[in-house]
Amino acid sequence: MTQTATPAGTSYEPRPSTTARSPSSWGDSWRRLRRHRLAIASLAFLIVVVAVAILAPLITTSGYGEIGFAPLETPSWHHIMGTDELGRDSWSRVAYGARISLIVGFGSQAIALAIGLPLGAIAGFYGRLSDTILMRATDIMFSLPTILVALLFVTAFGTSVEVLTLAIGFATWPTLARLVRAEVLRTKQLDFIEAAESLGCSRARILRVHVLPHTTGPVIVQTTFGISQAIFTEAFLSFIGLGAQPPAPSWGRLLVDGFQYLRTASHLVIFPGLALFLTILALNTLGDGLRDAFDPEGG
Amino acid sequence: MGRYFTRRLLTLIPAWFGVTLLAFAFVHSIPGGPFDTGAVRPPATTALLEAHYHLDKPLPLQYLLYMRSVLTGDLGESIVQPGLRVSTIVTQRFPTSAELGAAALLVALGIGIPLGLVAAVHRNRVADRIVMVGATIGYAIPNFVLSILFILMFGLYFDLFPLGGWGRPSRVVLPALALGLPWASFIARLTRASVIETLQQNYIRTARAKGAGPTRVVVHHAFRNALMPVTTVTALLIAELITGSLVIESLFSIPGMGQYLTASVLGSDYTMTLGLIIFYASLLLIANVVVDVVYLWLDPRVRY
Numbered sequence: 001m002t003q004t005a006t007p008a009g010t011s012y013e014p015r016p017s018t019t020a021r022s023p024s025s026w027g028d029s030w031r032r033l034r035r036h037r038l039a040i041a042s043l044a045f046l047i048v049v050v051a052v053a054i055l056a057p058l059i060t061t062s063g064y065g066e067i068g069f070a071p072l073e074t075p076s077w078h079h080i081m082g083t084d085e086l087g088r089d090s091w092s093r094v095a096y097g098a099r100i101s102l103i104v105g106f107g108s109q110a111i112a113l114a115i116g117l118p119l120g121a122i123a124g125f126y127g128r129l130s131d132t133i134l135m136r137a138t139d140i141m142f143s144l145p146t147i148l149v150a151l152l153f154v155t156a157f158g159t160s161v162e163v164l165t166l167a168i169g170f171a172t173w174p175t176l177a178r179l180v181r182a183e184v185l186r187t188k189q190l191d192f193i194e195a196a197e198s199l200g201c202s203r204a205r206i207l208r209v210h211v212l213p214h215t216t217g218p219v220i221v222q223t224t225f226g227i228s229q230a231i232f233t234e235a236f237l238s239f240i241g242l243g244a245q246p247p248a249p250s251w252g253r254l255l256v257d258g259f260q261y262l263r264t265a266s267h268l269v270i271f272p273g274l275a276l277f278l279t280i281l282a283l284n285t286l287g288d289g290l291r292d293a294f295d296p297e298g299g
Numbered sequence: 300m301g302r303y304f305t306r307r308l309l310t311l312i313p314a315w316f317g318v319t320l321l322a323f324a325f326v327h328s329i330p331g332g333p334f335d336t337g338a339v340r341p342p343a344t345t346a347l348l349e350a351h352y353h354l355d356k357p358l359p360l361q362y363l364l365y366m367r368s369v370l371t372g373d374l375g376e377s378i379v380q381p382g383l384r385v386s387t388i389v390t391q392r393f394p395t396s397a398e399l400g401a402a403a404l405l406v407a408l409g410i411g412i413p414l415g416l417v418a419a420v421h422r423n424r425v426a427d428r429i430v431m432v433g434a435t436i437g438y439a440i441p442n443f444v445l446s447i448l449f450i451l452m453f454g455l456y457f458d459l460f461p462l463g464g465w466g467r468p469s470r471v472v473l474p475a476l477a478l479g480l481p482w483a484s485f486i487a488r489l490t491r492a493s494v495i496e497t498l499q500q501n502y503i504r505t506a507r508a509k510g511a512g513p514t515r516v517v518v519h520h521a522f523r524n525a526l527m528p529v530t531t532v533t534a535l536l537i538a539e540l541i542t543g544s545l546v547i548e549s550l551f552s553i554p555g556m557g558q559y560l561t562a563s564v565l566g567s568d569y570t571m572t573l574g575l576i577i578f579y580a581s582l583l584l585i586a587n588v589v590v591d592v593v594y595l596w597l598d599p600r601v602r603y
Contacts, residue, residue: 139310140317143584147542148576151564152325155572232441239443240546240561255444262451273444281439 029217032293039289042282049279053098060092065247072265082267084257093249094271100250101279104165104234105227111169112176112226117219119173120180125188125207134181138174146171146233154242161244164237168230179222183215217294221287228283235276251276303595307588318580319369323362326573352378352570374574379566385574388559393578395465396555399478399547400540402471406479407486407536412529414483415490419525420517422495430487437484442543446477446550465553474551478543482536489528497525527598534590538583 033039052059062069071087073079081090123134141149146168153167187193188211196210237243238252246253251272258268349355353364365375374385418430440448453460453473460473497503498521506520545557556575563571 136313136317139314140321143314143318143580143587144321144576145538145542145579145583147545148579151560151572152322152576155564155567155569156325156328235441236443236546240549241565242561252443255447259447262447266451269447273447276441277439277444280441281436284439285435 029293033289036289036292039286039293042285042289045278045282046286049098049275049282050102052095053102056092056095056099060089060095062089062092064088064093064096064249066092072261072268074265075267081271082265084268085261085265090254090268090271093254094251094275097249097251097254097272097275098279100161100244100248101231101234101276104161104168105231105283107165108168108172108230109223109226111166112173113219113223115169116173116176117180120177121184121207121212121215123177124181124184125203125211131181134177138178141171141174144171146229147236150233150237151242154237159242159245161234161248161250164234164243168233172226172230175226176219176222179218180215183218184211187211187214217290221291221294224283224287224290228280228287231276231283232280304588304592307591311584311588315581315584316366318584319366319577320362322573322576322580323365326569327358327361329569351381352376369577374578375570377563377568378570379563379568383571385571385578388556388571388575389578392554392556392559395553396541396544396548396557398471399474399544399553399555400537402475403479403482403540403544404533404536406475407482407540408529408533409483410480411483411486412490412526415487416494416517416522418487418491419494419498420513427491431491434484434487437481438488440481442477442481443546443550445480446474446547449473449477450550462551465555470551474547474553477550478540478547482539486529486532486536489532490525493528494521494525497521500524523597527594530590530594530597533593534583534587537586537590541579541583 057063065088067086067088069079069083069087069089071083071085073083075082079089079091081094084090084093119134123131144152149171150164150167153163153170157163157166184207188206193206193210196206201210234243234250235252235255238250239256241256244250244253246257254272255269255276258265258272261268346355353361356364368375372386374389377383377385414430414434418427421427450462450473461467461470462473465471494517498517500521503516503520506516511520541557544555545561547553548555548557549561560572560575560579562568563575
């Protein structure tokens with residue numbers, strides 16, 4: 001999970017001379033991001049969500065599938081988010097639900113990066129046939145919205161969180177591939193690439209060391225929005241019954257199960273709904289902040 | 300423009316075959332046949348059933364046979380309810396989904412564009428702040444959560460709108476708002492950014508210099524150019540509204556096609572799923588071309 005937080009970060013090593021992005025420019029971006037108070041608040045909130053997901057067994061008093069409490073109880077000191085129709089602690093279910101959302105969010109974008117980054121880089125850098133193939137393949141993928149791709153995956157492989165993660169990753173790689181391609185096309189015309197060529201750098205090394213680090217900023221921004229979209233899609237599919245299966249407590253699943261008790265026990269809808277809403281809001285706000293930080297002139 | 304349109308239509312063909320091949324491959328990659336359900340059936344009957352759905356033939360031939368029938372307008376037959384044609388479902392159910400989609404598109408553009416314009420003109424003032432906060436929040440609320448809120452507020456507490464069903468205009472309001480409002484937020488942000496950028500162009504300064512008032516500058520000079528990015532995302536928007544309606548239709552009990560698609564996936568009605576997905580994808584491919592042509596018509600500078 002951690003390597004997706006800094007996508008392509010592994011391929012980036014600060015180098016003394018002709019490196020594309022000097023370490024100080026990372027510092028500049030970070031300083032600009034820090035001034036964006038809402039983005040920092042969002043980052044803090046997301047760290048809390050990640051912590052809740054990781055520490056779920058420690059900070060909840062019962063497992064997410066554990067039954068035996070009084071059913072449909074309103075929030076109290078014992079059950080801060082109340083209990084559901086089977087007498088399960090809602091806070092445990094919301095906390096474990098964070099795991100599912102984050103696994104789908106980060107996992108699908110890791111898959112999208114693993115496919116999109118190399119394909120986009122090769123198509124943009126070497127061009128010709130590889131470029132034509134990539135553009136036609138992405139054309140096809142763009143006419144299939146994520147939800148439809150996910151439906152195809154579910155039809156073929158059944159409903160589970162793993163299948164959804166795979167499906168969303170498979171549906172979203174074209175966006176990243178196109179982005180990387182455009183950035184690579186732009187970067188490879190710059191003067192320092194010519195300088196590297198004249199110094200005798202191999203093509204592969206130019207791509208890896210000089211061109212790719214330039215794409216990191218936009219890729220991080222796009223991945224942030226990608227994670228938020230993936231979490232949204234997972235919730236959506238769980239809501240129509242095609243995602244996490246009971247008793248797995250995905251936020252979308254909790255919402256659809258709680259929906260029947262909307263009038264009698266609205267806490268079953270309010271808490272997972274709030275968790276979902278705040279997480280997506282935080283990811284989008286962080287994405288906005290990152291975009292401003294990496295690209296101070298644009299927007 | 301005619302030549303461009305023809306060329307653009309031609310590029311559709313490989314993309315369309317790619318989509319159908321992908322969908323076909325996925326649906327047919329399921330291990331085991333659709334009739335291996337454990338139901339007791341004489342082998343001869345199973346053989347007849349498989350022959351009826353062409354399942355006894357090699358996969359490439361199955362694909363070609365299927366494409367032949369798709370090209371003649373027949374999207375196949377349900378494997379769960381024999382005799383039920385996918386095309387029948389499309390002709391019966393799609394008009395309802397299209398109405399919902401069109402109403403939601405109207406909400407997204409009709410609310411999003413004016414709000415974005417107001418925010419841009421009042422940049423960094425109160426009106427802008429309110430619109431932007433609203434848009435950021437609106438874009439983070441999933442449409443099904445918004446639907447639940449609407450059902451709770453308007454349906455149960457205030458009893459302003461009828462819930463569920465279809466047919467009368469009053470029944471369209473809530474689902475169209477639930478489906479369209481998140482995208483109105485998106486469009487508002489996009490319009491705002493685009494208008495602000497356009498207002499910094501040289502020709503706007505020229506217009507101001509020759510004495511055009513602020514309203515005239517925005518309406519006559521900036522607006523059309525500022526709408527270009529909005530046009531570009533309209534194709535994406537249509538795709539999102541169509542797939543978004545899957546959940547809206549079930550929450551508001553609207554007898555549309557989205558509900559049928561979900562049901563076919565849940566009920567392992569493979570041929571129905573395949574046919575409906577191919578219909579959706581074809582629709583979106585065409586929408587893409589239409590949006591490109593509108594783009595060209597709006598901006599004569601663009602030449603392909």
